[in-house]
Amino acid sequence: MVERPPTAAAPLGAAPRSGKLEQVLAALACLEPVFDAQVDAVIFLKDADARYLFVNRTFVDRCMVPDKAFVRGKLAQDLFPPRFGVAYTAQDRAVLASGDEIVDQLERHFYAGRRSGWCLTHKYRIVDDGRAVALMGISRDLGAPEHDHPAYERIAFVAAHIQRHCAQNLNLRELAATARMSVAQLERYFKAIFKLSPRQLLLKARLDAACRLLAGDLSVTEIAAQCGYADHSAFSRQFKARVGLSPRSYRAALGAAAAKVPVTAPE
Secondary structure: OOOOOOOOOOOOOOOOOEOOHHHHHHHHHHHHHHHHOOOOEEEEEEEOOOOEEEEOHHHHHHHOOOOHHHHOOOOHHHOOOHHHHHHHHHHHHHHHHHOOOEEEEEEEEEOHHHOEEEEEEEEEEEEEOOEEEEEEEEEEEOOOOOOOOOOHHHHHHHHHHHHHOOOOOOOHHHHHHHOOOOHHHHHHHHHHHHOOOHHHHHHHHHHHHHHHHOOOOOOHHHHHHHOOOOOHHHHHHHHHHHHOOOHHHHHHHHHHHHHOOOOOOOO
16 A cells, blocks of 8 residues: 555635735734634744744644744744754745645654654645745644544554554555445545544554664664565655654664754754
8 A cells, every 4th residue: 555645735725825925924813813722733834935924822832932922033943853843944945946735744743852743734835926925834633533433443443454564565445345345435434533544544654663663773674674665765765754854864863862962954
């Protein structure tokens, strides 16, 4: 079961894709109380250099900074663990330069105090007269499964199977048959219950396993094989895309954090 790029959709549906930066900031100021109430999501606006212009209260709490004013004008590497922050800024600048949106992308984010968590990220640029002036984004926590859903038991059984056998090449049709439903139903119910597609859950299970193994002594090639990747280069690319660092840089960051020594920029 191979991870496919998610279908493009407009994140933060009502937000403009083009407009004057001043107008966007004014609109955000009006919506600020609503955004501050989103305790399971970090919401932000950045300028054309990927510096923060606006964040919600959850962002401030997660980064353990005094207030929103402290964040304005800073880059991600000024607020997040250095190796990860540099990667976040690089991703932002790529979106600003290319215009390619990031939609429903599963990512593992790292905050101050060595806290981390999985989220689904949406980012897109805002243009004015053909020029990129800002980047809007939201990263929403995965949260707990919907245990009250009528199909929960069947979907949870499939999810447990995926997590136990994440190193195997799983077949989506066979998984659907196990749950006595069509592939379309399986994917729809997975989204409703876990907020992830079956492929995203498989990816998460593999990367969770890789993060655990990188704390040990196995080589990256051995870890890739144990996590279901026949090609360690493909594993390294996917790991860096979703975690923010290459496997080797992630291992170095773990060692640096344990030793409490400064870390450097990612590969």
